[in-house]
Amino acid sequence: MSDSTLTAAHAVSFARNAAPADYFALLKPRVMSLVVFTSAVGMVLAPGELHPVLIFAALFCIAAGAGASGAINMWFDRDIDARMPRTSGRPVPSGRVLPGTALTFGVWLAVGSVTLMALAINWLSAILLATTICFYVFIYTMWLKRRTPQNIVIGGAAGALPPVIGWAAVAGEVGLAALVLFFIIFVWTPPHFWALALVRADEYKKVGVPMLPVVAGPAVTRRHIFWYSVALVSFSFMPVVIGLSGVIYGIGAAFLGSVFMMMAALIRCRRRNDDAQRLFSFSILYLFLIFVLLAVDHIFPSSFPYVL
Amino acid sequence: MPLHDVHRRQKVKNMAIALGLAGLIVLFFLITLAKFSPEPGQ
Numbered sequence: 001m002s003d004s005t006l007t008a009a010h011a012v013s014f015a016r017n018a019a020p021a022d023y024f025a026l027l028k029p030r031v032m033s034l035v036v037f038t039s040a041v042g043m044v045l046a047p048g049e050l051h052p053v054l055i056f057a058a059l060f061c062i063a064a065g066a067g068a069s070g071a072i073n074m075w076f077d078r079d080i081d082a083r084m085p086r087t088s089g090r091p092v093p094s095g096r097v098l099p100g101t102a103l104t105f106g107v108w109l110a111v112g113s114v115t116l117m118a119l120a121i122n123w124l125s126a127i128l129l130a131t132t133i134c135f136y137v138f139i140y141t142m143w144l145k146r147r148t149p150q151n152i153v154i155g156g157a158a159g160a161l162p163p164v165i166g167w168a169a170v171a172g173e174v175g176l177a178a179l180v181l182f183f184i185i186f187v188w189t190p191p192h193f194w195a196l197a198l199v200r201a202d203e204y205k206k207v208g209v210p211m212l213p214v215v216a217g218p219a220v221t222r223r224h225i226f227w228y229s230v231a232l233v234s235f236s237f238m239p240v241v242i243g244l245s246g247v248i249y250g251i252g253a254a255f256l257g258s259v260f261m262m263m264a265a266l267i268r269c270r271r272r273n274d275d276a277q278r279l280f281s282f283s284i285l286y287l288f289l290i291f292v293l294l295a296v297d298h299i300f301p302s303s304f305p306y307v308l
Numbered sequence: 309m310p311l312h313d314v315h316r317r318q319k320v321k322n323m324a325i326a327l328g329l330a331g332l333i334v335l336f337f338l339i340t341l342a343k344f345s346p347e348p349g350q
Contacts, residue, residue: 019317020324053342057335120339 018101022091026074026102027067027109034288035066035162041291042166042181045244045298050121050170057120058169062162064113065129069136069158071106075099076141080207086200117169125169132161149212156189157182163291177244181294184239187232188287191225191264195280198222199273222268225279229264233257236290249297256286256293 039062043055050058074081074092082093091097097105110133118126140155160182167178197204197211198221204211213221236253239245263279 018321020321051342051345053338057339057342060335120343 018091018097022096023105025091026071026097026105027063028070028073029067031070031159032063032066034284035159036063037288038181038185038291039162039166041295042163042178043170044295045177045181046167046170048170048172054120055170058117058125058166061113061117061121061129062165064109065117065133066162068106068110068113069133071102071109072137073141075103075106076137077145078102080209083207084200084203086203121169122172124172124174125165128161128165128168128174132158132165135161146209149210149215151210152193153190156186156193159189160185176242177239180238180242180244183235184232184290185287187228187235188283190228191232192280192283192287194221194225194228195267195276195283198225198267198276199280218271222271225276226264226268229260233261239294245294245297246301247297248300249293252293253290256289260286 036059040059043050043058074090077087078092078099081087081090088094092099092102110130114126114130114133117129136155136158140151140158144151144155163181163185164174164178167181168174171178194212197213198218201211201213201218205214212224236257237250240250240253259282260279263275263282267275267279
């Protein structure tokens, strides 16, 4: 038996002994947690009622669907993941899970989550879940990511859909308020990922992913981050405008928006990467707190006349 | 990797699969019960 055969056999044997934690890592648990949280808030805000078990089942399906997208993404991106320090420790590039196993795991999870959603909840939420998975896998991962610097702008739609799925699971329809939740995440995505891309520009350049700082340079990226932040903070008041939220949310969104704008302005003026890293970290907290405020304001309703 | 480590990892993996499947069965059962329970307000 040749050395290469032995090495290949050893790699297969090693991958066959992947720990459950490796399969869990394939699901991108940190992304999944934000997806589940925003979906849960969508369910809280939606008109209508759903049995607690069905709420759990819907969140389980959304989590599994998000995880499936992550696993298929890791299968497809294994070549570039292996060459980037941030992603080289993932289960597929590090050899702990075989690429084919990751793909099979992702596909079955996707099929299972959409099927269960259709049978247990309703067809609309199942169709939205399937759309989210397909958009993330085919449109973002396979088509846009390696072709255009607008990859995360358009691809952001996949990350923005979960609260709409949660809304549809409870209400059985998608209204204006659900679309507002969608657009908050959609406009949040570019400054979030471009801040990361500014810090990791060299890595993206090395593997040929045309992120905005690689293609257009850091100055253009900083300008884009600033103007998208203006759009995000402006749009974050839309729930108050359409009557979805009241004073609690409005005050909270104004405070969080001020901090976000200050950080975006610092990135533009000082041109330092640690400012970009800080905005990237804060943007996660920002989105989390915006959705916390939406839920709190809904559970403890407030209005201007009531408060005054 | 030593053989006992391979066996231990295999055991953990099998246990995780078994627990996952058991959890799914319980979830399906609870979903069935929830689907048959009367709507709120009825």
